[in-house]
Amino acid sequence: MGTAHHEHHDLHAQDLGKEHAHDDHHHDDHHHHEESFITKYVFSMDHKTISRQFLITAVIMAVIGMMMSILFRLQLAWPGEKFAIANALLGDKWAPEGILDPNMYMGLVTIHGTIMVFMVLTGGLSGTFSNLLIPYQIGARDMASGFLNMLSYWFFFASSLFMVMGMFVEGGPASGGWTVYPPLSALPQAMPGSGLGMTLWLVSMSLFIVSSLLGGLNYIITVLNMRTKGMKMTRLPLTIWAFFVTAILGVLSFPVLFSAALLLIFDRSFGTSFYLSEIYIDGHALDNMGGSPILFQHLFWFLGHPEVYIIILPALGLTSEIISVNARKPIFGYRAMVTSILAIGFLSFIVWGHHMYITGMNPFLGSVFVFTTLLIAIPSAVKAFNYITTLWKGNIQFTPGMMFAIGLVSTFVTGGVTGIILADSALDIPLHDTYFVVAHFHIVMGLSAILGMIAGVYHWFPKLFLRQMNKNMGYIHFWLTFIAAYGVFFPMHFLGLSGVPRRYYTNTAFPIFDNLQDINEVVTWFAILGAFAQVIFLFNFFYSMFRGPKSPQNPYGANTLEWTTPMAHTHGNWPGAIPEVHRWPYDYSKPGAEKDFIPQTVPLAEGEEDGGGH
Amino acid sequence: MEFLIYLILILAAATIWQIMRVVELSNDLKGNDPNKVTENDNRMNGVLMITFISVMFIWVIWQLFEYGSRTLPRAASEEGQRIDDLMNFNWYIVIAVFFLTNGALFLMAYKYYGRDKSKSAYITHNNKLEMLWTGVPAVVLAVIIFWGITLWNDVTQSEISKDVRRVEVYSKQFNWVARYSGADKELGKASFRYISATNELGLDSTDQHAQDDIVVGELYLPVNEDVNLVFRSQDVIHSAFLPHFRAQMNTVPGMQTNFKFKPTITTADMRKDPDVVGHIAEVNAIRKAKGEKPIVFDYWLLCNKICGASHWNMKMKVVIVSRKEYDIWLAGQKTFGGAKTAPVTAEASGKEKTDTIK
Numbered sequence: 001m002g003t004a005h006h007e008h009h010d011l012h013a014q015d016l017g018k019e020h021a022h023d024d025h026h027h028d029d030h031h032h033h034e035e036s037f038i039t040k041y042v043f044s045m046d047h048k049t050i051s052r053q054f055l056i057t058a059v060i061m062a063v064i065g066m067m068m069s070i071l072f073r074l075q076l077a078w079p080g081e082k083f084a085i086a087n088a089l090l091g092d093k094w095a096p097e098g099i100l101d102p103n104m105y106m107g108l109v110t111i112h113g114t115i116m117v118f119m120v121l122t123g124g125l126s127g128t129f130s131n132l133l134i135p136y137q138i139g140a141r142d143m144a145s146g147f148l149n150m151l152s153y154w155f156f157f158a159s160s161l162f163m164v165m166g167m168f169v170e171g172g173p174a175s176g177g178w179t180v181y182p183p184l185s186a187l188p189q190a191m192p193g194s195g196l197g198m199t200l201w202l203v204s205m206s207l208f209i210v211s212s213l214l215g216g217l218n219y220i221i222t223v224l225n226m227r228t229k230g231m232k233m234t235r236l237p238l239t240i241w242a243f244f245v246t247a248i249l250g251v252l253s254f255p256v257l258f259s260a261a262l263l264l265i266f267d268r269s270f271g272t273s274f275y276l277s278e279i280y281i282d283g284h285a286l287d288n289m290g291g292s293p294i295l296f297q298h299l300f301w302f303l304g305h306p307e308v309y310i311i312i313l314p315a316l317g318l319t320s321e322i323i324s325v326n327a328r329k330p331i332f333g334y335r336a337m338v339t340s341i342l343a344i345g346f347l348s349f350i351v352w353g354h355h356m357y358i359t360g361m362n363p364f365l366g367s368v369f370v371f372t373t374l375l376i377a378i379p380s381a382v383k384a385f386n387y388i389t390t391l392w393k394g395n396i397q398f399t400p401g402m403m404f405a406i407g408l409v410s411t412f413v414t415g416g417v418t419g420i421i422l423a424d425s426a427l428d429i430p431l432h433d434t435y436f437v438v439a440h441f442h443i444v445m446g447l448s449a450i451l452g453m454i455a456g457v458y459h460w461f462p463k464l465f466l467r468q469m470n471k472n473m474g475y476i477h478f479w480l481t482f483i484a485a486y487g488v489f490f491p492m493h494f495l496g497l498s499g500v501p502r503r504y505y506t507n508t509a510f511p512i513f514d515n516l517q518d519i520n521e522v523v524t525w526f527a528i529l530g531a532f533a534q535v536i537f538l539f540n541f542f543y544s545m546f547r548g549p550k551s552p553q554n555p556y557g558a559n560t561l562e563w564t565t566p567m568a569h570t571h572g573n574w575p576g577a578i579p580e581v582h583r584w585p586y587d588y589s590k591p592g593a594e595k596d597f598i599p600q601t602v603p604l605a606e607g608e609e610d611g612g613g614h
Numbered sequence: 615m616e617f618l619i620y621l622i623l624i625l626a627a628a629t630i631w632q633i634m635r636v637v638e639l640s641n642d643l644k645g646n647d648p649n650k651v652t653e654n655d656n657r658m659n660g661v662l663m664i665t666f667i668s669v670m671f672i673w674v675i676w677q678l679f680e681y682g683s684r685t686l687p688r689a690a691s692e693e694g695q696r697i698d699d700l701m702n703f704n705w706y707i708v709i710a711v712f713f714l715t716n717g718a719l720f721l722m723a724y725k726y727y728g729r730d731k732s733k734s735a736y737i738t739h740n741n742k743l744e745m746l747w748t749g750v751p752a753v754v755l756a757v758i759i760f761w762g763i764t765l766w767n768d769v770t771q772s773e774i775s776k777d778v779r780r781v782e783v784y785s786k787q788f789n790w791v792a793r794y795s796g797a798d799k800e801l802g803k804a805s806f807r808y809i810s811a812t813n814e815l816g817l818d819s820t821d822q823h824a825q826d827d828i829v830v831g832e833l834y835l836p837v838n839e840d841v842n843l844v845f846r847s848q849d850v851i852h853s854a855f856l857p858h859f860r861a862q863m864n865t866v867p868g869m870q871t872n873f874k875f876k877p878t879i880t881t882a883d884m885r886k887d888p889d890v891v892g893h894i895a896e897v898n899a900i901r902k903a904k905g906e907k908p909i910v911f912d913y914w915l916l917c918n919k920i921c922g923a924s925h926w927n928m929k930m931k932v933v934i935v936s937r938k939e940y941d942i943w944l945a946g947q948k949t950f951g952g953a954k955t956a957p958v959t960a961e962a963s964g965k966e967k968t969d970t971i972k
Contacts, residue, residue, distance in 0.1 A: 083616050102923045177920045183867055184850040184921060190787070191922045277868025280806040280816070281787075281849040293851055293866050327726070329734040336744050358853070359864045360871040363770035367763045374755045374762075378748060384715060385747040391722035393735035397651050398659035398727065406663070406723055413715045417708040420755075424762035426769060427701050430686075430694070430860040433853060433918045471649045472637050476630055479662065486670060494681035499857030501918040504926035510916070511909045515684055515896045532623055536630065549649060589734035596733060611738050 043154075045146030048569055050153050051131035052464055055457070058124025059541065061160055062450075063534075065115035068108045070531050075100040077517075077524035079506035094172065102505045106175035107167070107193050109503055113178030114201070115163060118208055121311040121449045123156045126212075126250075129314055129456050130219045130243040132463060136562035137237050139228025139579060141572040144221040148214045155211035162204035166197045174201035177503060179304070182275040182296050186267045189282035198268070202261050209258045212250050219247035228561070230581035234338075235600070235610075237560050237585045238331060241338050242317025245345040246310050252349070253306040260299035267291070297359055301352035308445045309348040313341060315452025316383060316412075319405040321585075322459050323387055325558045326402035327394030328596050330586035330611055332386045340379035340386075347376045357425040358432050366425040373423040377416070384413050395589070395596075399556070400474025401459030407482045408451040414486075415444025418493065433503075436496025442489045451485075454537070461544065462551030466567050469548060473540040480533035487526030491519045557597045559585045564601055584611045653730045660727030667720035671713065678709075684896075686857055687889040690913065690934065692876040693769045694860030700765055707754060774874055778840045783833065783915070783930075784815050785865040786848035787922050790915055790930035791815060792833045796826025796949050806848065806867075814848075817950050825951035828944065833915060833932045835877055836940040842874040855918035856932060858884075864919055877934045884934075885911045 044050060067089070074083050082098035089095075094104035131149065135142050143149045166173035175193025176185040180201065188195040223244045227236075236244075266272040267288070275296045276288035324331040331337060353361060353369035387409045396402065418440040421427050431437060461469050498516055500507060507513040507520075554563040561581070565573050579601040587598040590611070604610060641648045689695045726734075782793035782801055793815060795801045802817055802824020809816040817824040835841050845854055847865035854873070855862045863873040884890055890911050898908040917928035935943065 078615060081615055085616065102926070106920065106923065106925075181851055181919075187850070190850050278806045279849055279867050280809045285807050285809065290868075292868065294869075327734060328728070330736065330738045332737065333739040333744050336739065358862050359851075360866045360869060363766070366770065367766055370763055370766065371759055374759050377755055378751050381751045382744065382748055386744075388715070388719050388722055389737075389740075389743070391719070391726055393737065394722075394726045395728045395732050395734045396656065396660070396723060396726050398656050399651050403659060406719065409719055410716055413719070414712060417711050420708060420758065421701070421704050424700065424704065424758060424766075426697055426762055426765040427704065429769070429862050430697060430857060432862055433855070468649045471651065471655070472634055475655075475659065476634070479666075482666070490674065491677060491681060494677060494685060497682075497685035499686050499855075499916075501855060501916055503920045505923075506926055509927040509929065510914065511897060511901065511906075512893075512911070512914070514900050515893065517900070519681060528619060528623070532626060535627075549647075586738070588736075590736050 043150055045142070045150045046569075046571060047131045047135045047143050047146070047149060048464075050149055051128050053153050054124060054127030054131060054156065055464065057157060057160055058120050058128065059538070061115050061119040061124065061163075063538070064164065065112050065120060066531055066534060068112040068115075070527060071095075071100060072105055072108045072112070073524040073527045075105060075506070077521040079508055100505075103172055103175060103192055105505045106177075106191065106503070107173040107197070110175050110177055110180075110193070110201075111163065111166065111173050114174075114205075116446065117178060117307065117311065118205070119156075119160050119163065121446070121453070122250075122307070123160075123208065123211065125311065125314050125449060125453045125456075126219075126243065126246055127153070127156060127215060128453075129239070129318060129460070130215065130247065132460060133237075133239055133562065134219055134222050134243055135226075135573060136463065136565065137240050137560050137585075138223060138226060138231055139561050139581060140222060140226040141574070141578065143218045144226060145218055149218050152211045152214035152218065155207050155214065159204045159207035159211060162200050162207065166200040166204070169196045169200065171195040171197055173197040179297075179300060180264070181300075182264060182267065182293055183279055183281075186264060186275060187279070187281055187286075202265055202268075205261055206258065209254045209261075212254050216247040216250040216254075219243055220251065223247075228578045228581055231600075234335075235581060235584045238320035238334070238337055238341075239314075239317040241341050242313045242320070245341050246313045246317075249306040249310050249313075249345055249348060253303040253310075256299055257303035260296055260303070263299075264296065294356070294360055297356050297361075298352070301355045302349075304355065305352040306348045308441070309344055311449045312412075312445055312452075313344065315408060315449040315456075316341075318452050318456040318459070319387070319408050321558075321560070322401050322405040322455050323390050323409075324586055324588065325459075325556050326397045326399055326405075327391050328397065328557075328588045329390055329394040330588055332389040332392075333382070334584065334586060334611075336382055337386055340382045343379040344376060347372060347379075351376060354423055354425070354428070357428045363425075370423060370425050374420065377420060377423075380412075380416055384409060384416070397556070399458065400469065400471060400478055401455045401457075403475065403478040403482075404451045404455035404458065407478065407485075408448045408455065411443050411447040411451060411485065414490075415440055415442070415448065419444060430499070431496055433501055434496035435492045435500050435502055438502050439489045439492035439496060442492075443485075447485050447489065451481075454481075457541070459556075460562075461548075462555055462567065463562055463565075465545045465548070466551060466569070467544055467548035468551045468555065469540050469544040473536055477533055477537045477540065480536070481530060484526045484530030484533060488523050488530060491523055495519055557595065559587060559597050559599045561600060564599060587611055651728070653728065656728040660724045663720045663727075664724035667716060671717075674712075684893065687884070687887055687893065688879075689858070689860050690877055690879040690884060691859040691861065692878055694858075694875070695878070696765055696768070697860045700761055703761070704758065707758075769875075770873075772874075774842055774872075775840075778842045778874065779836075780842050780844055781833070781835070782815075782846065783843050783854050783865070784846050784848065785852035785854065785917070785921075785928075786814070787850065788917070788924035788928040789831070790833075790854070790917075790928065792830050792930070794828040794830070794944060794947075795823070796828060798823055798826055801844075802827050802950070804846070809848065813950075815846075816848075819950075825949065827950045828947045829950060830947055831930065833930055834940055834943050835932070835934055836937040837877050837880045837934050839937065840874060840876045842872055844870055844872045846870055850921050851919050852917045852921050852928070853919035855916045856913070857916070858913050858932075862918060880934045880936060881911070881913060881932075882935075884913070 084098050086095035087098040094101045171192035174197045184190050185194050263274040267274050273288035273291040275293050276291045279286045320331050351373040353365050354373045357366045553567050581600045582603040585600050589596045689698050784791045800823040803821040804816045806816050845865040847867045851866050853864045861873050861875050863871050894911050913932035915930040915932050
């Protein structure tokens with residue numbers, strides 16, 4: 001932010017409303033309006049500022065989510081032990097003498113999950129990088145609607161506030177797990193967290209859905225309509241393909257979550273019975289008849305499954321770009337990569353039932369979902385192998401971003417293979433809701449997505465804040481994070497295979513699990529190491545934002561359009577005409593070329609073929 | 615414990631800070647751009663990559679033996695054994711893919727770390743190679759899908775004969791209750807509206823069939839006979855998880871769910887299983903060190919769907935016995951109507967007397 005004073009000095013401010021994507025010659029604007037602090041940093045309509053707002057909010061939310069995980073990991077490793085930090089953070093009510101209260105334990109796992117899935121890896125990941133890179137990489141001056149884009153951020157901000165607010169109400173936050181299955185989440189009698197805390201959760205999620213839809217519609221329209229001249233769909237960087245498909249998934253599935261939430265609000269507050277039937281609780285038989293808890297699960301997972309691809313696809317998109325740039329090689333199999341993204345996007349809509357094999361859903365449906373779910377392994381495998389082949393015969397530059405991108409490929413594979421087991425409904429019977437599932441989805445989706453997001457932060461930090469992050473701190477951050485990541489989640493597979501259920505406050509009620517306690521301690525030690533590593537990152541992030549060395553315009557020798565913009569936060573991105581695109585984005589180390597990269601703006605030489613064609 | 619954690623963290627931070635300073639200072643002395651990735655960086659990280667994955671592989675293998683030996687013992691049901699067979703087949707594939715793909719990834723990362731004088735090859739795609747890694751997974755998955763669906767259908771959708779014993783497992787915050795039909799071999803009607811302090815399952819006292827029903831807090835089942843567990847829930851969703859039998863089904867308020875399986879090993883026999891003997895010895899050694907009472911092996915039914923503050927402590931003991939012991943046990947229980955069940959002789963407990971389905 002320190003160099004924001006460059007804005008408006010070396011350019012004619014563009015009248016974005018009148019600017020057409022392909023109308024490069026229309027930049028003779030006259031009014032040079034001054035922006036106040038409020039319009040520039042708070043209610044900004046500039047995609048770059050909005051991107052930074054999303055990122056910083058997500059970083060704060062990630063710290064909160066991570067602290068929660070440390071608190072419940074302490075409890076799991078050393079149940080009954082007193083931890084001053086738990087008391088300091090949660091107070092006497094929720095951690096008397098430093099021992100975590102069972103209801104707060106449930107609250108922590110619930111809010112940890114919700115924050116990580118929605119605030120960090122959906123809002124934070126898509127919000128940051130779709131906003132930053134879509135206009136930059138397709139050659140547009142901004143998003144199609146800067147105003148909706150601004151609203152998208154502020155709804156996200158409000159949603160994050162409500163989510164955190166839940167921690168401070170009397171009954172505690174929502175505590176029924178991030179999937180908030182009714183009747184547990186519908187009845188305050190069932191647990192204290194299902195009172196006001198749950199209401200705040202629903203308000204927060206409703207706001208989040210609004211934010212996500214506003215953002216998603218904008219991304220789709222911008223990609224479709226505002227590409228610069230020559231930027232055919234087949235010349236889009238894979239980042240944009242990933243963001244584009246992600247946005248479509250979000251627009252099609254988030255409304256269904258909204259309907260699920262709305263019906264739940266009705267059941268909670270207006271006496272309807274969509275999800276409730278034949279319930280006796282707290283000494284009373286309820287009047288609700290005829291509803292079905294399974295209905296909620298269908299609605300929830302109809303979003304919930306595409307949601308995991310909404311999380312992972314942008315991370316894969318970032319990785320594709322980072323790996324190609326730093327291997328100094330074209331991404332292997334560009335068209336196969338695009339096809340895989342599309343296939344994953346399509347299939348993600350017809351697999352939601354694999355979360356429900358043993359919930360009482362008709363078992364016939366189970367076999368259909370086994371089939372569709374296992375199909376997803378094919379495009380996923382193609383992507384993993386293509387990443388590896390991109391490294392093959394490369395000249396790999398290990399920037400911190402590249403390290404995290406390689407880390408993503410590893411966790412995507414390691415977490416992906418156990419998906420083959422869980423997708424099989426028969427094998428899901430003994431593993432459903434055990435730590436095996438926790439290990440699987442944290443590795444394949446949680447770790448991969450967060451590693452991809454961090455890779456993106458390191459790689460595009462110069463475009464975000466015009467400066468560079470410290471490389472050596474980046475290396476230390478990567479190695480500690482990566483070691484801790486596997487250290488936390490790999491042993492969990494064995495807990496699951498030993499039959500340990502997830503979301504247990506402690507395993508002490510089952511002496512047969514006593515010999516697994518040392519595994520839980522190992523996991524917690526690695527979690528502490530992982531949290532410690534993030535302190536290094538946070539320091540590097542905020543320090544470099546203000547004090548990091550200024551970045552050159554194209555620090556990695558990359559081909560995509562964002563590196564053709566000046567190292568300044570120029571309103572409208574390019575001071576002059578929008579560049580024209582002449583080739584695909586992956587001409588790295590092309591034989592005969594002078595340098596080892598050819599930016600997309602360089603016209604094809606005579607007789608030169610555009611890459612990527614088959 | 616907490617003090618130890620803080621101490622370690624502070625020492626680690628100090629160490630890292632010192633290392634950073636040394637590196638930065640030496641860079642300053644050489645006049646290098648501190649953030650430019652050099653060949654030295656590439657070599658160092660390439661070597662770290664290959665070192666990491668080697669150590670990781672060794673650690674994973676160690677876990678497969680050390681932690682792997684603590685996983686559930688052999689399945690104690692017919693369905694469970696078939697599930698384990700498929701699971702083991704999957705493991706071969708999963709473990710092989712894990713090692714090969716991660717190995718290839720980190721090997722590439724090491725082998726092709728950036729050298730100043732070296733240049734990448736320009737390779738955009740290779741249709742044959744891509745067909746290979748689309749086709750091979752497709753074939754392997756076809757096998758898994760076919761096997762998996764067949765097994766799933768057999769376990770969950772096979773016709774349940776009328777002769778199969780039907781036992782109700784009822785869930786509520788925070789315990790499990792089992793209900794057996796009495797002499798009439800039929801479970802009586804029940805409704806949540808009849809629930810009271812003395813009638814926690816809400817049995818219909820006007821229903822003849824309910825009078826001789828037996829409500830107990832432990833699940834006794836005879837070995838080598840199919841049992842169809844039918845589930846109801848009083849308040850929220852719970853999940854009846856029987857890990858040793860590889861059986862699980864959610865219990866859902868407002869609907870009835872079921873899971874059929876055939877236990878094959880009695881509790882007494884399982885206690886003699888070498889795996890289980892070793893496991894319990896390990897557990898008891900740990901308990902002894904902590905001054906806690908030793909345990910014997912038992913099957914358990916655990917709640918495995920988040921259901922409230924005491925979710926972690928919602929359990930029911932499961933006891934698998936011979937048919938004879940089962941009949942004697944059942945005969946000793948009180949009925950809902952209050953009468954003792956008629957004593958059952960071993961001769962009278964033939965197949966024809968198993969429960970009927972409503």
